[in-house]
Every structure is written in C-alpha cells, then in structure tokens.
Amino acid sequence: MSLFEKIVKREEKISLVGLGYVGMPIAVSFAQKVDVIGFDVNKHKIEQYKSGFDPTNEIGDEAIKNTTVEFTYDEAKLREAKFHIVAVPTPIHKDKTPDLSPLQSASRVVGRNLTKGSIVVFESTVYPGVTEDICIPILEQESGFQCGVDFKVGYSPERINPGDKLHRLETIVKVVAGIDEESLDIIAKVYELVVQAGVHRAESxxxxxxxxxxxxxxxxxxxxxxxxxxxxxxxxxxxxKAVLAAAGTKWNFMKFTPGLVGGHCIGVDPYYLTYKAEELGYHSQIILSGRRINDEMGKYIAEITVKKMIQANKHIKGAKAAVLGFTFKENCPDSRNTKVIDIIRELQNYGVQTVVVDPVADVEEVKSEYGMSLCSIDQIGEVDAIILAVAHDKFITLELESLKKLYKTGRPDIYNEVAATLSNDFVSSQCVLIDVKGIFSSKQAKDMNYVYWRL
Incomplete structure (x- = not known):
C-alpha cells in the first residue's frame, strides 16, 4: 500500500510546518479530507488557533473553530506524520540577500522528527537549488537518514494570495515536483485531494x-x-489612471497599475533570483532595475506630499499628516515589509508628524515590528494632509465631504472669528489629499477644491 493510500485511509498523517498566511489555509483544507497536524514554533499563534481565532483573517474564525487540525507547538508530534509540508517565510536581509534561516530552522525541526518512509515537501519561495543543496543536507544530518533511500523530498511552491477570497488553494493550479517519479506521483495525488484546479507536474x-x-x-x-x-x-x-483606462481598451494590453510593492512575496522574491544570478556571474539588469523603482516609490510619494502641502501654503516642519492604511495590501492584516513605512519615515525626515489608521492591521505586529501605535479614524483631527495608502474596503466607502472634517482648515469653528468668516472655497482649498490607490474621483476632488494627487 502506497503512502498516498495510507493517508487517504487515515493510517498516516500530514503535517504542516509553519502556520502563517500560507500554511494555515493549507492545513485546514487538507483536514477536510485527511488527518492533519499543524505545527508552529509560535506558541501564542497556536493558542489563538486552538481558541478558534484566525489572526490571519484568511479563512475566518468559524473555519478555525470547526477544523479537525491538531494544532501544536510540540515538535515531537511531527513523528506521527509521514507527509510533511513546510511553509515558512523566506525573507531577505537588510542588504537584500536571501535570509534562509527560517527555512533552515524548519528543516532541522523536521529532520529531528523524521521517520523512515516519509516525504517532505517544501512550499517556501526560494532560488533554484535551495531544496536540494541546502534543505536535503540538513534533513539528512538531523535524521541520520539518506534522502532517496530512507525518505523522499519534493517541492510545490505556494500560490496563495493573502487577502484574496477568489483565488484560493483549491482554485489555483498547483505546481508539484519530486526527487524521483515515485515521490512526484505521491505528491501530485496528495495535492489533488484538495486542489480542484488540478496539478502541474514539473520535470524537476x-x-x-x-x-x-x-x-x-x-x-x-x-x-x-x-x-x-x-x-x-x-x-x-x-x-x-486616465491613460491606463484608454490604453486598456486594447485586447492585449496588460492591465497593471502603479502602486507600493511590499509584502513577503513580490517585494522580496526577485532578490532571490538575482542573488543566485550574481553567484553565477550574471548581473541582473531588468529585474534589479524594476526593484529599484519599486523600492523608491514610498519616498517618491512622500516628496509629492510635501510639494502639495507647500502648494497649499502649509508650513512643513511641524505639519501633521494622517496615513490611512499600513498593511502591505488591502484587506490583509499582514504588515511585513510594508512600503507604507517608507512614506511615513520620509515625511518624518521633513519634520511632518504622522498618525496612522488601519482597522485591518495586526496591532501587536505593527507595534513590535515598527514601534508604532495605530489609532482610529475618529481620533484624527487637525491634519494638514491625508494620504490614503491602502485601499481597504472600509476606506473605499469614505466620502470626500466627510474627510474634510479631519483637516485643520476643514473646521473653521476652532479658529478665531476672522478665520470662521472665510469662504468655503478657501477653507477646502487647503485640504491636501494624496490618493495612492486612486479610489476617489479626481474631478470631484478638484471641484471640491481639494489639493488632490494620485499615483
């Protein structure tokens, strides 16, 4: 009887190592078909899952409460599984080189608890060669087993898009690969249990x-x-935005839009590829050029903000700006590698004070990672500029008229009698609005005398 058949008959278990935005949804999905152990070194996260709370907001509290996944931070429980899926982050160092320490650590954990006949599948994004050149030697060293004889290894890159409720694990074709034909066949069949879109068997x-x-x-x-x-x-x-709307009428025009590129994937993965290319003596031209542009967009937006504030006769040093949105993308609590922080830091360099609102962000993560406290939109007042940085659903419903109340010049009641008698045109003309995501109508904003700019 093959390992796949034993898993289906619940004679063997699957383990998920790393229960973040990628690993947790995979674990819950597989648990609908087979027995699953969900492991993470973060005890607080495990306790949250056990209590039925989904801090990632990927599948919701109800799904967590009802899942049969056995959540644990005890690595010894991994010995009960024969099919291990490793889904840990692969970030970069400050010098933009790959940081493989989470993947190496996870490999050591799995290796220490590996049993003969097991298959280990890595999902973390890496440059070509990491699985075989780095992960396998660690598994062999920790377990004392020989890869290809005592255990097998595969790779199946994660394609989950955090915050995306349409493109999920089940609906995206899964690329799978194995160290040999036998492992490839088992890995493909295991993923086919949950991936309705099917799998693509890569040749290596x-x-x-x-x-x-x-x-x-x-x-x-x-x-x-x-x-x-x-x-x-x-x-x-x-x-x-008007240019792209016009160009987009052609059938083969690719509909991308400008924006901040952060997070743990798009803003990181290209550096993995260019790192390996450098090792082989090739200096990337297109990839690194694109990275430089995207990495500088936060600073660029901050500079535009300052220029628009000057245009609105604001004194820059000591001015106050409200930043709406902090996470790396809309409707996702993840703030890892967010580029909004670049806007904030650059504004602070100019002497502009900032207050940040994000109803979706993980408050504790923002505090620990960036040393920042978030506030609610109701707590904002007397600002000189507003930067709508992330298009959360809760921000899309905001109206230009209501935003005026947040500005200094939008509330003449707090000024002296002379200021209170100024025309509405003068009052509203001082409202600087930087619409990074372009959610408001440019015409309407300008008709209301906003100093308006969008990317």
Missing part, C-alpha cells in the same frame, strides 16, 4: 523553484513599469 525540483520565483518577478517588473510611467506622466501633467 529546480524547474518548480524557478517557476515560482519568476512569477513574482514578472509581476514586480510590470508594476515597476507602471510606476515609472506614473512618474513620467506626473511631470507631464497627465493623469496616469
């Missing part, structure tokens, strides 16, 4: 690793092109 682990890393690199480059166009059009006095 390195091919699968390369496929994943170029997916995000391609998107990164396309967004960088949009960002560069936005910079150019801004100098020309042309509205980028």
């Amino acid at each position: 682990i390195k091919v699968a690793e390369a496929a994943k890393v170029i997916e995000n690199s391609q998107r990164d480059i396309n967004i960088a092109f949009m960002n560069e166009l936005s910079i150019i059009f801004n100098k020309m006095g042309i509205d980028t």
Whole structure:
C-alpha cells in the first residue's frame, strides 16, 4: 500500500510546518479530507488557533473553530506524520540577500522528527537549488537518514494570495515536483485531494523553484513599469489612471497599475533570483532595475506630499499628516515589509508628524515590528494632509465631504472669528489629499477644491 493510500485511509498523517498566511489555509483544507497536524514554533499563534481565532483573517474564525487540525507547538508530534509540508517565510536581509534561516530552522525541526518512509515537501519561495543543496543536507544530518533511500523530498511552491477570497488553494493550479517519479506521483495525488484546479507536474525540483520565483518577478517588473510611467506622466501633467483606462481598451494590453510593492512575496522574491544570478556571474539588469523603482516609490510619494502641502501654503516642519492604511495590501492584516513605512519615515525626515489608521492591521505586529501605535479614524483631527495608502474596503466607502472634517482648515469653528468668516472655497482649498490607490474621483476632488494627487 502506497503512502498516498495510507493517508487517504487515515493510517498516516500530514503535517504542516509553519502556520502563517500560507500554511494555515493549507492545513485546514487538507483536514477536510485527511488527518492533519499543524505545527508552529509560535506558541501564542497556536493558542489563538486552538481558541478558534484566525489572526490571519484568511479563512475566518468559524473555519478555525470547526477544523479537525491538531494544532501544536510540540515538535515531537511531527513523528506521527509521514507527509510533511513546510511553509515558512523566506525573507531577505537588510542588504537584500536571501535570509534562509527560517527555512533552515524548519528543516532541522523536521529532520529531528523524521521517520523512515516519509516525504517532505517544501512550499517556501526560494532560488533554484535551495531544496536540494541546502534543505536535503540538513534533513539528512538531523535524521541520520539518506534522502532517496530512507525518505523522499519534493517541492510545490505556494500560490496563495493573502487577502484574496477568489483565488484560493483549491482554485489555483498547483505546481508539484519530486526527487524521483515515485515521490512526484505521491505528491501530485496528495495535492489533488484538495486542489480542484488540478496539478502541474514539473520535470524537476529546480524547474518548480524557478517557476515560482519568476512569477513574482514578472509581476514586480510590470508594476515597476507602471510606476515609472506614473512618474513620467506626473511631470507631464497627465493623469496616469486616465491613460491606463484608454490604453486598456486594447485586447492585449496588460492591465497593471502603479502602486507600493511590499509584502513577503513580490517585494522580496526577485532578490532571490538575482542573488543566485550574481553567484553565477550574471548581473541582473531588468529585474534589479524594476526593484529599484519599486523600492523608491514610498519616498517618491512622500516628496509629492510635501510639494502639495507647500502648494497649499502649509508650513512643513511641524505639519501633521494622517496615513490611512499600513498593511502591505488591502484587506490583509499582514504588515511585513510594508512600503507604507517608507512614506511615513520620509515625511518624518521633513519634520511632518504622522498618525496612522488601519482597522485591518495586526496591532501587536505593527507595534513590535515598527514601534508604532495605530489609532482610529475618529481620533484624527487637525491634519494638514491625508494620504490614503491602502485601499481597504472600509476606506473605499469614505466620502470626500466627510474627510474634510479631519483637516485643520476643514473646521473653521476652532479658529478665531476672522478665520470662521472665510469662504468655503478657501477653507477646502487647503485640504491636501494624496490618493495612492486612486479610489476617489479626481474631478470631484478638484471641484471640491481639494489639493488632490494620485499615483
């Protein structure tokens, strides 16, 4: 009887190592079909799952409460599983080189608890060669087993899009690869249990690793092109959104938009590929060029904000700006590698005070990672500028008229009698609104005498 058959008959278990935005949804999905152990070294996170709370907001509290996943931070429980899926982050260091320490640590944990006949599948995004050159030696050293004889290894890159309720694990084709045909067949069949869209069997682990890393690199480059166009059009006095709407009427025009590129995937993965290329003596031209553009967008938006504040006759030093949204993308609590922080830091360099509102963000994560406290939109008052940085659903419903109440010049009642008698046109003309995501109507904002700019 094959390992796949034993898993289906619940004679063997699957383990998920790393229960973040990727690993947790995978664990819950598999638990609907087979027995699953969910392991994470973060005890607080495990306790949250056990209490029925989903801190990632990926599948919701109800799904967590009803799942049969056995959540644990006891690594010894991994010995009860024969099919291990490793889904841990692969960040970068400050010098933009790969930080493989989470993956190496997870490999050591799995290796220490590996049993003969097991299969280990890695999902973390890496450059081609990491699974075979780095992970397998660690598994062998920790377990004392030989890969290909005592255990097998595979790779299946994660494609879950945090915050996306449409494109889920079940609806995205899964790329799978194995160290040999036997492992490939078992890995493919296991994932087919939950992936309705089917699987693509890559011809090697390195091919699968390369496929994943170029997916995000391609998107990164396309967004960088949009960002560069936005910079150019801004100098020309042309509205980028209007240009893209016109160009988008052609059937083969790719509909990307300018924006901040952060997070733990698109803003990170290209550096993995270029790192390996450098090792082989090739210096990336297109990929790194795109990365430079995207990495500088936060600073660019801050500079535009300052220029618009000067245009509105604001004194920059000591001015106050409200930033709406802090996470790396809309409707997702994850603030890892958010580029909104670049806007905030650059504004602070100019002497501008900032208050940040984000009803979706993980408050504790923001505090521990960035040393920042968030506030509610009701606590904002007397600001000189508002920057709508992330298009959370709760922000999309905001109205331009209601935003005026948050500005200094939008509340003449707090000024002296002379200020109170000023016309509405003068009052509203001082409202600087930086609409990074372009959710408001440019015409309406300008008709209401906002000093308005969008990326």
